Amino acid sequence: MPAVPTFAEAGWPAIDGTGYRGLLAPAGTPREIIMRLNAGVNNALQIPAVRARLTEVGYVALGGTPEDYGRIIGAEMEKWGKIIREAGIKVE
Numbered sequence: 746m747p748a749v750p751t752f753a754e755a756g757w758p759a760i761d762g763t764g765y766r767g768l769l770a771p772a773g774t775p776r777e778i779i780m781r782l783n784a785g786v787n788n789a790l791q792i793p794a795v796r797a798r799l800t801e802v803g804y805v806a807l808g809g810t811p812e813d814y815g816r817i818i819g820a821e822m823e824k825w826g827k828i829i830r831e832a833g834i835k836v837e
Contacts, residue, residue: 760828765821766804767814779811 752760768786770779787808789795799806807813 757828765817767817783811 752758752762768782770782790799790806790808796806
């Protein structure tokens with residue numbers, strides 16, 4: 746898409762447009778279930794074939810705690826919310 750400017754070309758040189766993938770559960774899901782799912786994902790991310798495949802398709806497998814991912818989500822919401830407000834973007 747050569748006609749689409751990069752963030753820097755559009756006047757946002759400090760923007761990191763990295764995407765994230767992770768698992769979320771409905772609000773109110775018992776902590777015990779969240780922790781079992783988290784342990785399963787973290788265990789899977791330690792399997793060499795899983796890590797290799799994720800790397801092959803361009804992902805960096807981090808793993809971590811539900812709180813770690815919550816901080817990432819919060820930081821992204823803050824960052825993109827500011828950009829949306831400053832750009833005057835509205836949902837119609």
